[in-house]
Amino acid sequence: MSSTDQLQExxxxxxxxxxxxxxxxxxxxxxxxxxxxxxxxxxGIGFVVMGAIGYFVKLIHIPVNNILVGAA
Known part of the structure; x- marks a missing residue:
């Protein structure tokens, strides 16, 4: 393959x-x-579902984090 063919391609x-x-x-x-x-x-439903999941994860994370930090 010549260089002109390569340039054309x-x-x-x-x-x-x-x-x-x-x-x-x-x-x-x-x-x-x-x-x-x-x-x-x-x-809209996707936003609500993802917001609810984030809320519940945060809701569970706060007490678990306090237990872990308080135990140390």
Whole structure:
């Protein structure tokens, strides 16, 4: 493989990347109201669940930490 072939192949990489990106953007659609609400609800539930898990971990961690520090 000659150096000009390598340069040509290297130059084609960004062209293919942008071509694929353009095709992807053309296929993407803006969500309708129902789909947006569904996604928002899922994200909201995720925030609540992760917050609850963090709260309960902290709730359990504080007394355990006090027992360990008090015993030492």
């Amino acid at each position: 290297l130059a084609n990489v960004p062209k293919e990347f942008f071509k694929d990106g353009q095709q992807f953007m053309n296929r993407c659609t803006k969500p309708d109201k129902r789909e947006f609400l569904k996604i928002s609800q899922a994200v």
